[in-house]
Structure formats: C-alpha cells, structure tokens
Amino acid sequence: MSSDHHDPLLAHHFDDMEQQFDTNKFGMWVFLLTEILFFSGLFVAYAVYRSNHSDVFEYASQYLNTNLGALNTIVLLLSSFTAAWAVRAAQLGQNGLVTKLLGVTVLCAFGFMAIKAEEYSHKYHEGLLWGGAEHSIFKVDTNTVDPAVAEHSEYWSEVKELPPEFRRQIGIFFGIYFCLTGLHGIHVIIGIIVILWLMRRNVRGDFSPQKYDAIDLGALYWHLVDLIWIYLFPLLYLIS
Amino acid sequence: MSNTHDEHSGPGHVLPMKMLVGTFVALLALTVLTVITGKMSLYGFDLSIAMLIATVKATLVAMIFMHLKWDRPFNGYIFLVAVLFVGMFLAYVVADTKEYQPDIKGWTDQQISKPASE
Amino acid sequence: MTTTDPSVNYLNHEKGLRSWLMTLDHKRLGLMYMWSTFVAMLLGGSFALALRLELFAPGQQIMSKDFYNHMFTLHGAVMIFLVIIPSIPAALGNFVLPIMLGAKDVAFPKLNRFSYHLYLTGAVFLIAAILTGGLDTGWTFYTPYSTSTDTSVIIAVMGAFILGFSSIFTGLNFIATIHKMRPPGMTWFRMPLLLWALYATSVIQILATPVLGIALLMLIVERVLGVGILDPALGGDPVLFQHLFWFYSHPAVYVMILPAMGVLSEMFAVYSRKQIFGYRYIAYSSISIAIVSFIVWGHHLYVSGQSTMVSVIFSAITFTVAIPSAIKVFNWIATMYKGSINLTTGMISALAVIWLFGIGGLTGLWMANLSTDMHLHDTYFVVSHFHFVMVGSALFSYLGAVHHWWPKMFGVMYDEGKGRLWTIMTFIGFNITFLPQFLLGTRGMPRRYFDYAPQFEFLNKVSTIGSMIVGLSIVMVFWNLLRSLKNGKKAPANPWGGVTLEWQCASPPSPHNFEDAPTVGDPYDMSQNRFVSDEEGYVPVTPSENDPYVYQVKVEEA
Numbered sequence: 009m010s011s012d013h014h015d016p017l018l019a020h021h022f023d024d025m026e027q028q029f030d031t032n033k034f035g036m037w038v039f040l041l042t043e044i045l046f047f048s049g050l051f052v053a054y055a056v057y058r059s060n061h062s063d064v065f066e067y068a069s070q071y072l073n074t075n076l077g078a079l080n081t082i083v084l085l086l087s088s089f090t091a092a093w094a095v096r097a098a099q100l101g102q103n104g105l106v107t108k109l110l111g112v113t114v115l116c117a118f119g120f121m122a123i124k125a126e127e128y129s130h131k132y133h134e135g136l137l138w139g140g141a142e143h144s145i146f147k148v149d150t151n152t153v154d155p156a157v158a159e160h161s162e163y164w165s166e167v168k169e170l171p172p173e174f175r176r177q178i179g180i181f182f183g184i185y186f187c188l189t190g191l192h193g194i195h196v197i198i199g200i201i202v203i204l205w206l207m208r209r210n211v212r213g214d215f216s217p218q219k220y221d222a223i224d225l226g227a228l229y230w231h232l233v234d235l236i237w238i239y240l241f242p243l244l245y246l247i248s
Numbered sequence: 249m250s251n252t253h254d255e256h257s258g259p260g261h262v263l264p265m266k267m268l269v270g271t272f273v274a275l276l277a278l279t280v281l282t283v284i285t286g287k288m289s290l291y292g293f294d295l296s297i298a299m300l301i302a303t304v305k306a307t308l309v310a311m312i313f314m315h316l317k318w319d320r321p322f323n324g325y326i327f328l329v330a331v332l333f334v335g336m337f338l339a340y341v342v343a344d345t346k347e348y349q350p351d352i353k354g355w356t357d358q359q360i361s362k363p364a365s366e
Numbered sequence: 367m368t369t370t371d372p373s374v375n376y377l378n379h380e381k382g383l384r385s386w387l388m389t390l391d392h393k394r395l396g397l398m399y400m401w402s403t404f405v406a407m408l409l410g411g412s413f414a415l416a417l418r419l420e421l422f423a424p425g426q427q428i429m430s431k432d433f434y435n436h437m438f439t440l441h442g443a444v445m446i447f448l449v450i451i452p453s454i455p456a457a458l459g460n461f462v463l464p465i466m467l468g469a470k471d472v473a474f475p476k477l478n479r480f481s482y483h484l485y486l487t488g489a490v491f492l493i494a495a496i497l498t499g500g501l502d503t504g505w506t507f508y509t510p511y512s513t514s515t516d517t518s519v520i521i522a523v524m525g526a527f528i529l530g531f532s533s534i535f536t537g538l539n540f541i542a543t544i545h546k547m548r549p550p551g552m553t554w555f556r557m558p559l560l561l562w563a564l565y566a567t568s569v570i571q572i573l574a575t576p577v578l579g580i581a582l583l584m585l586i587v588e589r590v591l592g593v594g595i596l597d598p599a600l601g602g603d604p605v606l607f608q609h610l611f612w613f614y615s616h617p618a619v620y621v622m623i624l625p626a627m628g629v630l631s632e633m634f635a636v637y638s639r640k641q642i643f644g645y646r647y648i649a650y651s652s653i654s655i656a657i658v659s660f661i662v663w664g665h666h667l668y669v670s671g672q673s674t675m676v677s678v679i680f681s682a683i684t685f686t687v688a689i690p691s692a693i694k695v696f697n698w699i700a701t702m703y704k705g706s707i708n709l710t711t712g713m714i715s716a717l718a719v720i721w722l723f724g725i726g727g728l729t730g731l732w733m734a735n736l737s738t739d740m741h742l743h744d745t746y747f748v749v750s751h752f753h754f755v756m757v758g759s760a761l762f763s764y765l766g767a768v769h770h771w772w773p774k775m776f777g778v779m780y781d782e783g784k785g786r787l788w789t790i791m792t793f794i795g796f797n798i799t800f801l802p803q804f805l806l807g808t809r810g811m812p813r814r815y816f817d818y819a820p821q822f823e824f825l826n827k828v829s830t831i832g833s834m835i836v837g838l839s840i841v842m843v844f845w846n847l848l849r850s851l852k853n854g855k856k857a858p859a860n861p862w863g864g865v866t867l868e869w870q871c872a873s874p875p876s877p878h879n880f881e882d883a884p885t886v887g888d889p890y891d892m893s894q895n896r897f898v899s900d901e902e903g904y905v906p907v908t909p910s911e912n913d914p915y916v917y918q919v920k921v922e923e924a
C-alpha cells in the first residue's frame with residue numbers, strides 16, 4: 009500500500025513532507041545533544057585539573073603551538089562556512105555548486121587533520137606526552153626517562169629541573185590534551201566520511217530543494233565539530 | 249521563509265549570502281581577537297574573556313550557520329538543555345574536587361618523595 | 367501487500383530469519399529485544415543462583431574466590447546492561463509506543479534496527495569477555511583496580527560502551543516519535559501515562575548515557591596508554607572516575623524504574639476498570655524524577671573521599687526523590703479504590719510491586735542519610751535494597767507487562783491460573799531471598815565477599831533457599847508463556863478492556879498497525895468499551911470504521 013499513493017520522497021510512516029523534515033531535524037538536534045554530553049566528561053576532567061593546578065596548565069600550554077592552533081581554527085571556520093553555504097545551494101537547487109562546496113569542506117577537514125598530525129608528531133618527537141607514555145619526558149622519576157628522548161628533546165634541560173609533582177601534572181595536561189584533541193579528531197574523520205558520502209549522493213542526483221535533509225543534517229554535525237573546537241582552542245592553546 | 253528573495257519551494261530557511269559571508273568574517277575577526285587577548289595578561293580575567301569570546305563565536309555558529317534563529321524554538325531548547333546539564337555537571341565536580349584536594353595532597357607528597365629517599 | 371485479510375499479521379506476513387533480523391518493523395524489533403532479554407535473564411539468573419549456592423555455607427562450596435569475583439561481576443553486568451535497561455524501554459517500548467500513538471512506526475526505523483544490532487554486538491562483546499579471561503572488577507569498573515587487573519576489562523568495557531549507544535539511539539528515537547508523531551487530538555495530556563514514562567526515560571538515556579560512553583572510553587585509554595587522568599599513581603584524580611560513572615549510573619536506575627512505573631499506571635487503571643487517579647500528578651512526577659535523578663549521583667560517593675559539603679547537598683536532594691515516587695504509589699492505590707479489580711497475572715505483579723517498591727524505596731532513604739550510610743555502605747543492606755528496586759520493582763513490572771501485552775503480541779491467551787500461581791511463587795521466593803539480606807547488612811556482612819563469618823550462616827541459608835524458589839518459579843512463568851504460543855486460546859483484540867490505542871488494532875496487529883490514524887479519546891475513560899462474552903473480550907460502545915470487529919464482520923459477509 010505504500011508506493012501507490014505516496015510521494016516517493018516520503019517515508020511510509022510520515023503523513024507529509026513537513027513532518028518528515030521536522031522530525032529528521034529534531035532527531036539530529038537530539039543527537040547533537042548527546043554529542044555535547046559525550047564531550048562533557050573530558051571537559052569535566054579538564055576543569056578538575058585546571059582548577060586545582062592552574063599554574064601547571066599555564067606553564068604547559070606554552071608547549072603548544074598557538075599559531076598552528078589558530079590556523080586550524082581558521083581552517084575549520086572556513087569549512088563550516090562552506091558547509092552552511094552548501095545547504096543554501098542545495099535549497100536553491102544549485103547541485104553543481106553543492107558538490108564544489110562540500111569538496112572545499114572536505115579539503116579543509118583534511119587540512120585540519122594534516123596540521124594536527126604535524127603537531128602530534130612534533131610532540132612525540134620532543135617527548136611532550138602523558139606521563140605513562142614510554143617516550144614521555146614528564147616522569148616523576150627523572151631516571152626513568154628514555155635517555156634517547158632526553159638527549160634530543162630541546163625541552164628536557166628545563167623540564168628536568170621542575171619539581172616532580174609539577175612535572176607529573178604536566179603529564180596529566182598532555183593526557184587531557186591528547187584525549188580532547190584525539191576525540192575531536194575522530195569526529196573530524198567521521199565528518200569527512202559523512203561529507204564524502206553526501207558528495208556521492210549529490211552527484212548521483214539524490215537531492216532537490218524539496219528533499220535535501222541529509223545535507224542539512226550533515227552540515228549540522230559538521231558545525232558541532234567546529235563548535236567544540238571553538239572552545240578547545242582557547243582552553244588548550246591560549247592559557248597565558 | 250522571510251528574509252530572502254531567492255526562489256525556494258522546499259522546507260527550511262535559506263540564508264542570504266550576505267549574512268553567510270558576514271558571519272564568517274565576524275568569526276575570523278573574533279579568532280584574531282581571542283589570539284591577541286590570549287597573549288596579553290588580563291589580571292586574572294584571561295579565562296573569562298577567552299570563554300566569553302568563544303561563547304560569542306559559538307552563538308554565531310549555532311544561530312546563523314545552524315539556522316537556530318529561524319528554526320523551531322524547541323531545537324534551540326534542546327541545545328540549551330545540553331549546555332545546562334554540562335554546566336551543572338562541571339559545577340558539582342569542580343566544587344567537590346576543590347574540597348578534597350588537601351586530603352590527597354599529603355598522599356601525593358609521600359608518593360613523590362618515595363623514589364628520592366630510596 | 368493486502369492488509370484487509372485479518373489472518374495476515376506482522377508475525378506471519380514475511381518469513382525466514384532474515385526477515386526478522388533485517389526488519390524495520392518496530393513490533394518485530396520489540397519482540398527480538400524481548401527474547402534477547404529473556405535469554406540474558408536466564409544467563410544472569412543462573413550466575414545469581416551459582417553465587418547463592420556458594421554462599422550457602424561459610425568457606426568454599428562450589429567455586430574458587432577468583433571465580434566468585436567473576437561471577438558477581440558478570441551477574442551484575444549481564445543483568446543491568448543486557449536485561450533491565452533494555453527490558454521495558456526497548457522491548458515493550460518498541461512494541462507498544464508507536465501503536466499507542468496510532469503511528470505506523472517509530473520516527474527513525476533504520477536507526478531503531480541499528481540500535482538492536484548494536485545491542486547484539488554489545489552482547490557478543492560481553493560474552494567474549496566472559497570467554498577470554500572473565501571480568502572481576504564489579505559492574506562498576508572502578509579505577510584504579512580496573513586499570514590494573516589482568517582480566518578482559520577492555521572487551522567488556524567496549525561491550526558496555528556499544529550497549530550504551532544502543533540505549534541512546536532508542537531514547538533518541540522515542541523522543542522524536544513522541545514529539546513529532548502524535549496523532550491529531552492526542553495532546554501531551556491525553557497521552558497514555560506509559561508514554562510519559564517512556565519519554566522521561568528517553569530523556570535520561572540521551573542525557574546520561576553519553577557520559578557513561580566517555581567514562582568508559584577514558585577507562586580504555588587509561589588502560590591501553592596509561593594517560594593518568596584516572597590513575598592516582600600517575601597523578602590522576604582519585605574520585606573523578608566515580609563522578610563520571612555515577613553521573614550516568616544513578617540516572618540509569620531510573621531508566622530501569624520509570625518505564626516500570628509507566629506500565630504499572632496502565633495496568634492499575636485497566637485492571638481496576640477505573641479512570642486513573644491523578645493523571646497529571648503521575649505525568650509530572652515522571653518528569654520530575656527524570657530531572658532530579660541527575661542531581662543525586664553523589665550519594666554513591668559518601669565514603670569515596672567526596673567532600674562533606676557536596677555530600678550534604680547530594681543527600682538532601684536524594685531525599686526529595688521520595689516525593690514523586692510516593693505520589694505515584696498513592697495514585698495507584700487511589701486508582702484501585704472502589705474499582706472493579708480483575709486479578710489477572712498482570713495485576714498480581716502490579717500489586718506485588720507496591721509491596722516490593724515500598725520496601726525498596728523506603729530502604730533507599732536509609733542510605734541517602736549520610737550517617738546511616740557510613741554503616742550500611744557496601745553491605746548486604748545495599749544489595750537487598752537495589753534488588754528490591756531493580757528486580758522486585760522493575761523486573762516484576764516487566765513480567766506483569768509481558769503478560770498484559772502478551773495477547774496483543776502473539777494473539778493468544780496464556781494460562782491465567784498457572785500465570786498467577788508462578789507469579790505469586792516468584793514473589794514469595796523473592797521476599798525469602800532478600801528480606802534476610804537486610805538483616806545481614808545491618809549486622810555488618812559486607813557485599814562482594816566470597817566468604818562470611820559463621821554467625822551469618824542461618825540467614826544466608828534462608829536466602830539461598832529463597833533464590834532457588836525464585837529460579838524455579840521464573841522458569842515456570844516463562845514455560846507457561848511459551849506453552850501458550852502452541853496451545854493458547856485465540857486472543858480477542860481487547861481482552862482486558864484497555865482504552866489506549868493498541869487495544870483498538872487487531873491481536874496480533876497487522877504489519878502497519880492501523881490503516882488510518884485511529885480516533886483518539888481519553889486514554890482512561892473505561893466507559894468507552896464493554897465486555898461481550900461471545901468475544902471473551904471488550905468491544906467499543908460506539909464502534910468506529912477502523913475497529914477490527916467492524917471489518918471482521920464485513921469480511922465474513924463478503
């Protein structure tokens with residue numbers, strides 16, 4: 009009974025297009041809420057350590073490269089802008105433009121990950137890792153630091169003079185840094201997959217001004233990834 | 249579907265191009281601002297100012313890019329509920345952690361000094 | 367597909383395993399959840415019986431100390447994550463919620479199927495953990511023990527993480543369905559109370575479960591990489607994990623009890639043939655329980671080093687949970703007053719819950735109190751308390767609800783006499799098992815111990831005997847239900863006289879539930895139908911076009 013009197017764009021359990029559009033969007037917002045609460049655990053961890061060890065956080069954030077962080081912020085903002093524009097283009101039926109704009113969004117996402125990878129590899133190289141990592145220079149007992157790392161890390165001479173508890177808490181700072189940016193990075197990768205899928209569907213001609221929900225919802229997800237970074241950037245990189 | 253002269257027959261609100269670009273420029277400007285203020289010493293208000301700027305940016309993204317300004321209000325409430333619960337969670341845990349720090353301080357000092365004394 | 371033929375229903379319109387596993391039909395998904403919870407319940411239940419056998423006498427009986435630790439952990443993990451949390455929300459909720467709304471399906475059928483597949487995946491992980499080294503952390507996974515034990519913590523935690531997402535997506539689906547798919551005429555305050563309860567439950571699922579997700583993820587990262595955030599030996603905070611864990615896990619107990627309260631509200635009204643008493647108060651109390659449940663988690667941390675100031679706040683708020691809970695109980699009792707009570711198996715379960723929830727709820731207050739909790743914390747008093755709430759209230763309601771909707775699900779009537787008998791036996795066995803544990807707890811027997819002091823022997827023996835009665839009776843309850851599938855009488859559309867919409871469609875329902883949205887009235891106005899002995903069920907006083915009776919008559923004429 010479903011196909012003969014129904015609009016093919018309308019799923020059988022909805023009454024009309026408006027209900028379908030509203031429900032999809034509503035569902036996405038609820039999903040974004042769960043995402044925010046998912047990140048909340050790490051923000052709570054951040055707040056606990058920063059409120060108890062603000063001096064450590066102030067000191068440790070100097071190891072992060074503010075310029076690269078700011079560059080990544082701009083890259084993500086640009087991608088958010090093109091994603092929002094892609095929704096507009098889809099609403100107006102400019103399907104060729106949609107593909108291009110989503111393409112720019114994906115490129116920005118890859119750029120973001122590339123810059124992130126550069127930051128991560130630098131940290132690894134210098135031993136700027138959480139205390140439990142083998143390669144870390146933030147060990148309580150300085151004798152347990154890998155001599156090969158200590159030798160080539162430009163920060164070692166300074167770090168080894170710090171009080172042990174302070175050094176240990178810097179390790180925690182980097183633990184939180186890697187957890188937060190890592191989880192955010194996983195979301196960026198999921199976003200890349202989603203946007204590539206949207207591009208494919210768009211090229212296939214799935215979308216029209218009547219039915220573009222998927223692009224709208226994908227963009228909402230991507231904006232949330234951007235929103236979280238908007239907070240991560242000052243919280244991690246800009247502690248003076 | 250006010251605010252727009254583009255022809256659009258489907259559901260949802262179409263953002264005018266000017267507003268899209270304007271929002272993007274504003275976000276870039278705020279990013280520059282937060283980097284500058286982040287490098288200055290603001291007598292203890294650093295965190296509050298950084299969070300204030302971040303919140304302005306987040307509001308712009310949510311209201312404009314995410315269409316909350318024109319969306320059904322309930323979708324915005326969902327977002328607010330999320331923020332509210334995170335805030336409550338943070339407030340409780342931070343309030344608690346400050347109180348028990350003295351208890352664990354002694355233990356960590358002991359822990360730290362052990363390898364040195366042995 | 368033709369749905370005018372009344373012999374075609376959602377159970378038989380497609381055949382084969384694939385048509386079940388890949389179905390988008392909420393009814394079939396609900397049934398699969400139900401069977402899965404039954405299987406898991408037998409598994410978790412046999413762990414429980416093994417534990418009780420070990421505790422039959424002091425010293426080693428049937429298992430080693432280590433094995434005991436694995437057993438109580440797995441009993442908890444299986445019962446909580448695989449049985450109670452999906453029981454009423456996912457199993458019954460999936461079956462009943464869209465029909466109660468007069469809808470054809472939930473808002474996102476594919477997501478719904480994905481939830482079930484996640485549930486199965488999570489279950490596979492938990493079982494894999496059992497087979498590859500077991501788990502001895504307790505279901506709470508407390509750090510730093512969980513980061514240092516050499517059992518299969520990571521696989522088990524992955525399982526719980528995946529099950530959490532299954533639960534989140536179910537909640538998301540229900541919220542969207544209730545918000546956007548109510549039929550014309552069904553305002554918020556004309557919704558059946560079960561929908562209010564499921565709505566409140568879903569709110570908890572979407573707000574709290576993600577926090578469990580991140581807590582478990584942090585635990586995995588801690589274990590694999592030694593990040594140190596949760597590990598005091600690396601400078602981590604000793605209380606943080608417990609905050610993260612209980613921010614989810616306290617609200618999660620309301621994921622268990624709220625839907626149970628929802629089905630109780632339905633059953634008390636239907637089986638008393640009376641308008642529910644205090645509809646709005648019950649609806650509001652569901653929502654207020656959901657909200658308050660988020661600000662009481664600290665009552666699990668009184669002896670964990672949590673600060674006194676925060677403990678006092680949490681203690682005070684915990685006491686207030688008693689208010690909405692009591693409102694519900696009083697309203698149910700008032701509903702029964704001067705009703706014409708039909709003592710079916712469902713009603714007997716519901717009456718049992720008033721006793722069990724009364725005890726479970728009131729003993730909770732003892733532990734909300736800071737000073738008495740110092741004494742009772744981590745004793746058998748706690749064990750008994752949460753079994754009274756989670757098993758006595760939530761699982762009893764589940765069993766009652768399964769009996770209540772069984773005719774709708776399968777179109778057959780179970781044997782009422784046997785159903786009553788074994789439900790009463792379960793109730794008696796349950797009390798014999800757990801009432802002695804309150805005494806054991808107040809006398810200082812700690813929980814999670816393999817052995818105990820000789821003076822506790824008598825009460826432990828009583829408890830073990832009670833648990834055997836429960837085990838036998840539960841098996842018989844299931845057996846009675848299963849037998850009805852084969853030789854149960856055919857069920858009428860409305861055997862109990864319910865007024866909510868699911869009783870307006872056929873038993874079992876057609877694949878799309880309703881051909882057109884049914885007419886919506888007051889969900890508790892029992893004067894809308896009357897008993898007809900030829901039908902052995904209730905028929906509407908003023909039948910509408912959509913009623914199965916009307917078209918059955920038409921089909922016979924044609």
Ligand SMILES: [Cu+2]
Binds near residue numbers: 615616619663665666
């Ligand atoms: Cu609790």
